[in-house]
Amino acid sequence: xxxxxxxxxxxxxxxxxxxxxxxxxxxxxxxxxxxxxxxxxxxxxxxxxxxxxxxxxxxxxxxxxxxxxxxxxxxxxxxxxxxxxxxxxxxxxxxxxxxxxxxxxxxxxxxxxxxxxxxxxxxxxxxxxxxxxxxxxxxxxxxxxxxxxxxxxxxxxxxxxxxxxxxxxxxxxxxxxxxxxxxxxxxxxxxxxxxxxxxxxxxxxxxxxxxxxxxxxxxxxxxxxxxxxxxxxxxxxxxxxxxxxxxxxxxxxxxxxxxxxxxxxxxxxxxxxxxxxxxxxxxxxxxxxxxxxxxxxxxxxxxxxxxxxxxxxxxxxxxxxxxxxxxxxxxxxxxxxxxxxxxxxxxxxxxxxxxxxxxxxxxxxxxxxxxxxxxxxxxxxxxxxxxxxxxxxxxxxxxxxxxxxxxxxxxxxxxxxxxxxxxxxxxxxxxxxxxxxxxxxxxxxxxxxxxxx
Amino acid sequence: xxxxxxxxxxxxxxxxxxxxxxxxxxxxxxxxxxxxxxxxxxxxxxxxxxxxxxxxxxxxxxxxxxxxxxxxxxxxxxxxxxxxxxxxxxxxxxxxxxxxxxxxxxxxxxxxxxxxxxxxxxxxxxxxxxxxxxxxxxxxxxxxxxxxxxxxxxxxxxxxxxxxxxxxxxxxxxxxxxxxxxxxxxxxxxxxxxxxxxxxxxxxxxxxxxxxxxxxxxxxxxxxxxxxxxxxxxxxxxxxxxxxxxxxxxxxxxxxxxxxxxxxxxxxxxxxxxxxxxxxxxxxxxxxxxxxxxxxxxxxxxxxxxxxxxxxxxxxxxxxxxxxxxxxxxxxxxxxxxxxxxxxxxxxxxxxxxxxxxxxxxxxxxxxxxxxxxxxxxxxxxxxxxxxxxxxxxxxxxxxxxxxxxxxxxxxxxxxxxxxxxxxxxxxxxxxxxxxxxxxxxxxxxxxxxxxx
Numbered sequence: 001x002x003x004x005x006x007x008x009x010x011x012x013x014x015x016x017x018x019x020x021x022x023x024x025x026x027x028x029x030x031x032x033x034x035x036x037x038x039x040x041x042x043x044x045x046x047x048x049x050x051x052x053x054x055x056x057x058x059x060x061x062x063x064x065x066x067x068x069x070x071x072x073x074x075x076x077x078x079x080x081x082x083x084x085x086x087x088x089x090x091x092x093x094x095x096x097x098x099x100x101x102x103x104x105x106x107x108x109x110x111x112x113x114x115x116x117x118x119x120x121x122x123x124x125x126x127x128x129x130x131x132x133x134x135x136x137x138x139x140x141x142x143x144x145x146x147x148x149x150x151x152x153x154x155x156x157x158x159x160x161x162x163x164x165x166x167x168x169x170x171x172x173x174x175x176x177x178x179x180x181x182x183x184x185x186x187x188x189x190x191x192x193x194x195x196x197x198x199x200x201x202x203x204x205x206x207x208x209x210x211x212x213x214x215x216x217x218x219x220x221x222x223x224x225x226x227x228x229x230x231x232x233x234x235x236x237x238x239x240x241x242x243x244x245x246x247x248x249x250x251x252x253x254x255x256x257x258x259x260x261x262x263x264x265x266x267x268x269x270x271x272x273x274x275x276x277x278x279x280x281x282x283x284x285x286x287x288x289x290x291x292x293x294x295x296x297x298x299x300x301x302x303x304x305x306x307x308x309x310x311x312x313x314x315x316x317x318x319x320x321x322x323x324x325x326x327x328x329x330x331x332x333x334x335x336x337x338x339x340x341x342x343x344x345x346x347x348x349x350x351x352x353x354x355x356x357x358x359x360x361x362x363x364x365x366x367x368x369x370x371x372x373x374x375x376x377x378x379x380x381x382x383x384x385x386x387x388x389x390x391x392x393x394x395x396x397x398x399x400x401x402x403x404x405x406x407x408x409x410x411x412x413x414x415x416x417x418x419x420x421x422x423x424x425x426x427x428x429x430x431x432x433x434x435x436x437x438x439x440x441x442x443x444x445x446x447x448x449x450x451x452x453x
Numbered sequence: 454x455x456x457x458x459x460x461x462x463x464x465x466x467x468x469x470x471x472x473x474x475x476x477x478x479x480x481x482x483x484x485x486x487x488x489x490x491x492x493x494x495x496x497x498x499x500x501x502x503x504x505x506x507x508x509x510x511x512x513x514x515x516x517x518x519x520x521x522x523x524x525x526x527x528x529x530x531x532x533x534x535x536x537x538x539x540x541x542x543x544x545x546x547x548x549x550x551x552x553x554x555x556x557x558x559x560x561x562x563x564x565x566x567x568x569x570x571x572x573x574x575x576x577x578x579x580x581x582x583x584x585x586x587x588x589x590x591x592x593x594x595x596x597x598x599x600x601x602x603x604x605x606x607x608x609x610x611x612x613x614x615x616x617x618x619x620x621x622x623x624x625x626x627x628x629x630x631x632x633x634x635x636x637x638x639x640x641x642x643x644x645x646x647x648x649x650x651x652x653x654x655x656x657x658x659x660x661x662x663x664x665x666x667x668x669x670x671x672x673x674x675x676x677x678x679x680x681x682x683x684x685x686x687x688x689x690x691x692x693x694x695x696x697x698x699x700x701x702x703x704x705x706x707x708x709x710x711x712x713x714x715x716x717x718x719x720x721x722x723x724x725x726x727x728x729x730x731x732x733x734x735x736x737x738x739x740x741x742x743x744x745x746x747x748x749x750x751x752x753x754x755x756x757x758x759x760x761x762x763x764x765x766x767x768x769x770x771x772x773x774x775x776x777x778x779x780x781x782x783x784x785x786x787x788x789x790x791x792x793x794x795x796x797x798x799x800x801x802x803x804x805x806x807x808x809x810x811x812x813x814x815x816x817x818x819x820x821x822x823x824x825x826x827x828x829x830x831x832x833x834x835x836x837x838x839x840x841x842x843x844x845x846x847x848x849x850x851x852x853x854x855x856x857x858x859x860x861x862x863x864x865x866x867x868x869x870x871x872x873x874x875x876x877x878x879x880x881x882x883x884x885x886x887x888x889x890x891x892x893x894x895x896x897x898x899x900x901x902x903x904x905x906x
Contacts, residue, residue: 182635185647189745193646194638292642 002027002130003168003345006152008140008180010034012110013311013328014173015117020066020336021171022124022132029133029167030121031154033174036136038115052234052242053113054081054221054322056105058412062329065336067120074116078106079235085220086378087231091271095220096378096387100394100403103410105221105322107234143170143183145306169345170307173328176296178313184303191299197318199371200290201246204231206275208239215275216241223374224269230375231272243276246375252290258282293318295364301353305346310335315360320370321408327363330412331356362416366408386430393426401426455480455583456621456798459605461593461633463487465563466764466781467626468570473519473789474624475577475585482586482620483574484607486627489589491568505687505695506566507534507674507775509558511865515782518789520573527569531559532688538673539831540684544724548673549831549840553847553856556863558674558775560687596623596636598759622798623760626781629749631766637756644752650771652824653743654699657684659728661692668728669694676827677722683828684725696729699828705743711735746771748817754806758799763788768813773823774861780816783865784809815869819861839883846879854879 002025007018010032022028055078063071082104083097098105118134125131135154141162142153149166156163172180176194185192209215216222218235222243229247236242245252255261261282265273273281296316302308311328335352342348377383393401402411404426407419414422455478460471463485475481508531516524535557536550551558571587578584588607594615595606602619609616625633629647638645662668669675671688675696682700689695698705708714714735718726726734749769755761764781788805795801830836846854855864857879860872867875 177639186630189649189747191646191648193644193648195644195646196642294642 004029004166005169005171006031006150006165006167007171007173008032008152009173009175009178009311009313010118010134010136011173011175011311012114012117012325013332014171015114015121016062016066016329017171017173017310017332017335018132019070019117019120019124020332022121022128022130023067024336024339025130027130029135029165031135031138031140031152033139033157034136036118036134037111038118039136052236052244053108053110053325054105054234055108055113056322056326056409058323058330058409059326061412062326062331062333065333070120074113074120075106075108077112077237078108079218079237080104080106081221081234082219083221084374084378085217085222087222087224087269087271088379089226089268089270093216099406099410100391100398103406104219105409107218107221107236109236110325140174140179140183143180143307145187145303150306169305172307172309172313173311175312176294176316178309180307181298181309181313184307184309187303187307188300193295193297194316195295197293197295197368197371198248199246199293199318200249200252201244201293202252202284202288202290204243204245204276204281204284206233206241206243207277212239214239214241223378224272225375225378226268227376229268231269232374233272233275241275243272246371249290252285255285257286261285295368297361297364299357301356302349305344305349308335308349308352315364317364317367318371319367320374321363321367323363323367323408326409327360327416359416362420363408366404366416366420386434389430389433390426393430457482457619458622458624459484459603459618459620460624460626461485461605462626462628462631462764462766463567463571463587463589464626464628464764465567465570465778466785467624468567468574469515469519469782470624470626470763470785470788471585472523472570472573472577473785475574475581475583476520477789477792478583480583482588482618484588484591484593484605486592486610487589489571489587490564491571505689505697506561506563506778507558507687508561508566509775509779509862511776511783511862512779514865515779515784515786518786523573523576527566527573528559528561530565530690531561532671532690533557533559534674534687535672536674537827537831538670538675540675540677540722540724541832542679542721542723546669552859552863553844553851556859557672558862560671560674560689562689563778593627593632593636596633596760598640598756603759622758625760625762625766626764628765629747629769631762633760634751634762634766637760637762640756640760641753646748646750647769648748650746650748650821650824651701652699652746652771653702653705654697654746655705655737655741655743657696657698657729657734657737659686659694659696660730665692667692667694676831677725678828678831679721680829682721684722685827686725686728694728696725699824702743705738708738710739714738748821750814750817752810754809755802758797758802761788761802761805768817770817770820771824772820773827774816774820776816776820776861779862780813780869812869815873816861819857819869819873839887842883842886843879846883 004027005021007014007028007030010030014030018028018030060071060075063074083095086094086096121132121134137157139155139157140152141155144151149168150170151164151166152170153162153164170180172178174180206215214235222233224231229251231243231245233241233243255264262278265278265281294316295318298309298314301314310331312324315327317324334356338348338352339345342351390403394403404419404423407414407422457480458474460467460481460483463483467483471481471483513524513528516527535555536548539547539549574585574587590610592608592610593605594608597604602621603623604617604619605623606615606617623633625631627633659668667688675686677684682704684696684698686694686696708717715731718731718734747769748771751762751767754767763784765777768780770777787809791801791805792798795804843856847856857872857876860867860875
């Protein structure tokens, strides 16, 4: 008989994992606390979701690994973003390409992608014998592991009834505040930390232009970098943009009435005000709840062959590298590959825990550091000089030199930790070149000066 | 009407806090998951408890602050420990006094102290109008906070019935794996980390000598320091000792049968084997579960005026400084003082969160570092030389120079963080003196050498 698995969490990563396991013959049951997002009013649902998503190589590889045809379908509505568009204070727009050879990341609607993946589960169920069971409005209240199985106690939020079910194993894909992680911590000595950064976010909406046109270039990720705070915007297919304001809690909470918000936005984002509309800005800042940004790290992701954590449940990161979902889909690919290759599930889970940790640590670090890059460095001349050099070398010797952003976003074949190691070596060389260039310039300057004499 | 409070956890810290609040007129209800320890078989209960306790100044101050008469009663059965007794490999015993002026810490039976505190609650109830309600076998399954109160959902583990109760606030004294902390994390952005160290522990028992005599000196904390692992022993009033083995997980787990355990103990603890008995050692290592050692840190201990964490729930530490309970009792004293002094409970809780953090961070660090002191440094000549110097200065200028151990264990008036700051300054001076002494010795040696010529 095929093995039974409970996937807790029907978000992006949980839904993809359920599909991957279903296609491998497992008897999959999915539980999610929330109502089915396809049944609820889309707009209100969207408002609760954080930040637009950028899907890039690792995410696409994860989807394709599960099912290439499915990947094509769910990635239909992408808007390619070839670079950042920096909005300076005086209203200039400066394009900074992401890749050296035209590579791009892709703006995608989070809610739509989630719905597409759930629809793919229904499509899978049409022909499969091992149908994937989707249970929304269900709260996992307890998990007990024994040598034979994982017993899950589930509360039906409608009937308020509790039932217990036995599974061969559990996949925890239940996000940053994972309950499965909490349950697992009762069984293993898991080093764990959660840390909030002093930034919160608020989502703003840029409506479509006349006849559904885009008011700014849709093929860029727009950034208004203002150091301590910033605004970004990603295009939606209907001509609108989802824009997100990031700022320190104290500052953002102080922007609590029109008399304070209006001058602040006029001074710092004059062109964005025209796109979003001051009334909307004031409404969002005074009415909407602010989102917190948290990092989560664990030292171990599995409990023998009974439980494994993937996605935000095991590595919640800040959104500044656009890698949260991509990394989660990569989790799915790597875990499924290990299940395919290893003799036992325990071996697969143990190997995942042992090998995945350094890569997850690496991307968390990169994501955290990238706030500074997005909000501050993108307008620094030293940064731009080094980035230019980086780009020249990447074009001259592409097999040996790959800029960090390219490795992380376009080269899913290079593990995150390896990206950091390679970047370290490259930065050492860049600094040496910089030093040589500056020295030569100084010598040349002196030569010129002395010859003038 | 007086305010109502739920104290979750009837351990040492929870029981003391309940008493302190009761004496201040609060309507206190205590919940604990476990059965009443006074009703269950003491021996079996004791086996589950970790490591004997050493109560010192901060703990005593906490008890006395709540009620000096009560403190006298519960501290009746102390065994003073004036220093460490180092057991060398060749069977020598070397005494290292803890204080410079005869100060001592005190061995106390954890289970007995807990029972005494619970009995003190009954004694309080005999005369008080606001009786403290003790509820054992109750599991807090959920906590909801609103602007008016804290609502606690409690499961009666006997009847399996769930009931909800409203309180003005909740005190979480429910230990390292605190459920109240977990519930609070849903309401505040709490940075949180838990980290296991690579040491586990097993408790061994040294029976009393003939006619209840002590086989080794009861007025010392005995240590068999063997670097990676060690054995310690604290006296009980009946002539027995509770001994604890600490070692890395891998090593300890490898000691899993008589053929391995016996030569290991004979080689490393020949004199301890005589005290404990090889059969007992083998039984404990093959049958008893190993205890894990975890550190817990939080960035904030309260949620407005609705909830506060004390004791291990907010700062679980490793046991090597003997400060876990002492620090927990200090929590109680400081928190009660703030409640006495501050205008509102929110102000008291906020102040506690803000001011307590650096001290808790300090003692966690000291506790972690002290493993090395106990297991390794105590037999190093460089350490002993510096310790001697430290002691001489402490005796010469006692108002200005206080050895670290004295500050932590005998000077509850000096906050933990201040202990570290003072020790840093003192260590700088010690190093300078050492350098001078060594230089002078070298000069003297050279002078002697050259004169011999």
